[in-house]
Amino acid sequence: MLIPILVIGGLVLTYMGLYILNKKTPIPEECREIVDKVKCGGCHNFACSLKD
Amino acid sequence: MSWTVFATAIISAMLINNVILMQFLGICPFLGVSKKTSSAIGMSAAVMFVMVVASAVTYTIYDLILYEFNIPYISTIAFILVIASLVQFVEMVLKKYSKSLYKSLGIYLPLITTNCAILGVSESNISNIWTESLPYGQGLALAVFTALGTSLGFGLIIFAFSSIREKLDSSNVPDAWKGVPISLVVAGIMSVAFLGLNGII
Numbered sequence: 357m358l359i360p361i362l363v364i365g366g367l368v369l370t371y372m373g374l375y376i377l378n379k380k381t382p383i384p385e386e387c388r389e390i391v392d393k394v395k396c397g398g399c400h401n402f403a404c405s406l407k408d
Numbered sequence: 409m410s411w412t413v414f415a416t417a418i419i420s421a422m423l424i425n426n427v428i429l430m431q432f433l434g435i436c437p438f439l440g441v442s443k444k445t446s447s448a449i450g451m452s453a454a455v456m457f458v459m460v461v462a463s464a465v466t467y468t469i470y471d472l473i474l475y476e477f478n479i480p481y482i483s484t485i486a487f488i489l490v491i492a493s494l495v496q497f498v499e500m501v502l503k504k505y506s507k508s509l510y511k512s513l514g515i516y517l518p519l520i521t522t523n524c525a526i527l528g529v530s531e532s533n534i535s536n537i538w539t540e541s542l543p544y545g546q547g548l549a550l551a552v553f554t555a556l557g558t559s560l561g562f563g564l565i566i567f568a569f570s571s572i573r574e575k576l577d578s579s580n581v582p583d584a585w586k587g588v589p590i591s592l593v594v595a596g597i598m599s600v601a602f603l604g605l606n607g608i609i
Contacts, residue, residue: 360482363486374497378497381500381504383503384507387511
């Protein structure tokens with residue numbers, strides 16, 4: 357019972373870590389324009405780093 | 409294992425068991441990102457990249473961890489987390505080191521987290537390719553080639569569909585059929601057309 361919890365817990369922590377690192381990584385200046393253009397509320401993907 | 413096996417895996421995944429038209433996976437980007445050919449190409453490239461890497465990672469995790477510890481029942485949850493993490497990682501690396509690639513793929517990467525075609529390929533690799541007796545290297549290679557074929561099939565269909573939709577935009581379509589209805593009719597005809605490829609292997 358402990359191993360599945362550890363595996364899932366490890367993967368969740370990995371995801372959270374990568375999500376935070378991705379959020380902290382600045383979007384390159386030359387890509388700002390294209391990113392601003394697609395910013396929208398149309399898709400409900402909570403993991404999307406482009407949404408405000 | 410000869411190259412014929414790998415070639416067969418690619419052609420079969422690309423044309424015969426096409427992920428969109430035969431398995432009905434990845435319908436969301438198929439309809440949502442196929443209005444313009446340029447968007448379709450960007451999405452296809454991003455899907456190809458993530459699908460191949462995700463297949464290799466999920467196959468490895470299944471073979472080395474889930475099977476070894478006798479916990480294959482958590483494979484779906486584990487694969488979802490692996491794919492979501494992989495997308496975040498790829499996006500971060502592209503932002504940092506490959507600005508040109510981020511410019512062309514970056515805006516499509518977050519959408520891939522919710523693309524069920526990626527999860528579908530990872531799951532089908534385990535149910536159709538993985539066996540206890542198959543050596544890890546061979547299974548991994550077969551899974552990667554299957555993912556490559558599947559993503560090429562995804563790209564082929566989404567590109568063809570976007571080209572047809574662009575053409576339809578400038579065509580004289582009855583008002584009631586404009587937009588999504590005529591697109592769905594086209595998708596249905598494409599699906600029937602691809603049934604004809606069943607006998608090529």
